[in-house]
Amino acid sequence: MRNLLDFLSRHNHWFVFLLLEVVSLTLLFKYNSYQGSVWFSSANAIAGKMYEWDSSVKQYFALTEVNRQLTDRNIYLEREVEMLREQVKKSNNDTTLVERLQQNIMRDYETIPAKVVSSSLDKANNFITIDKGSADGVRKDMGVVCGQGIVGIVYLCNEHYSVVIPVLNEQSNISCTIRGRGYFGYLRWHGGSPETAYVEDIPRHAHFRLGDFIVTSGYSSVFPPGIIVGRIKHVYNSENGLSYRLNIALSTDFSRLRDVSVINDREMDKKLELLRAAEDSIKHANKHTEETNEPELP
Known part of the structure; x- marks a missing residue:
């Protein structure tokens, strides 16, 4: 001392x-x-x-566990494709239809592989940071997925990094549908377990079963249709009793999330440009109506 x-x-x-x-x-x-x-x-x-x-x-x-998950997922997808192939052959007698459909599924999309460099699970508004940015073609409002299913939407990006709003964020709001049923609602997370979320605004006349898959609806330019979101665990009534509220088990394991892909919709710019033109046209029409309805001064 x-x-x-x-x-x-x-x-x-x-x-x-x-x-x-x-x-x-x-x-x-x-x-x-x-x-x-x-x-x-x-x-x-x-x-x-x-x-x-x-x-x-x-x-x-974590490579051992990731490889196991990818292997299981590939086996499942291969079995599903083979079953669909057989059904299409039986109904259409066209042996090349499945191949042509597979080529057209992602025709308007390209994927940008990325790695998760930081993420959170225990907050009301969680965020994920990935190692790809504007220099790699990533832009705001692009969808992010992984081998297990949906991840989130790009919120901010600089040259080499991007911040993603994942499903596990109370600000997230993604259009989904019940696969094979045609009814759609909106995916929301209200905190709590990172393994479950809710699909809200499902109409009361909808027919479905526990265990049915929830997938992206394709009603926006962010995600193509058919990307896995999860499976139905429980069914509740909405607060006003006018619709169903589905509790779903998310297919993506956010606690082990490492590799993701950013989806670049090649047609997204054209769609957004069309939407902006429609909004401008409506604003111009409303302004013209207000001007023509103004009373004249004596």
Whole structure:
């Protein structure tokens, strides 16, 4: 203890110097906008790189489980495709129809592979950060999926990273449908378990069963139709009693999420441009109507 005190007393000027340096740098970055922005950008880049390294280590040790899940999923999909192939052959006597349908499914879409570098599960509004950004073709409002099913929608992106609003976010609102039934509602998460969510606004006249699959409806330009969301576990009445509220088991295991794909709809820009043109046309028509209905001054 005496040696430690002697050491501190001999070098106290160095400790005072370091303390003053820390205080001066804190004041510099806190009260000067330019230096603060430089520090903020550098810190974000360093944090992103650290998250990326940490994610790479976790992904390496999780490869065995990921490979097992992919194998199980591939077996299931291969069996499903083979069953559909046989049914189509029996009903149409066309041996090439299935191949042509498979080629057309993703004709208007391309996928951008990415890795999760950080994510959260225990908040009301969780976010996921991936290692692809605008330099890789990622843009805001693109859909994100994985081998198990739906993940979320891109919210923000810079050159090399993007932030995704996952299904496990109270702001998420995705159009879904009951596969093979034709009824659709909206996927929402209200906190709690990361393994379950709700599909709301299912009409009262809808016919379905527990265990039916919930998939994306394709009614937006974010996701193509038919991407797995989950399976129906329980059925409840809505608060007003006018519709059903479905409790579903999510197909995506967000606690093990590592590899994802961003879906780029090649036709999305054209669709959005058409929607904006329609909105502008409606605004212009409403403005014209208001002007023609204004009373004239005497």
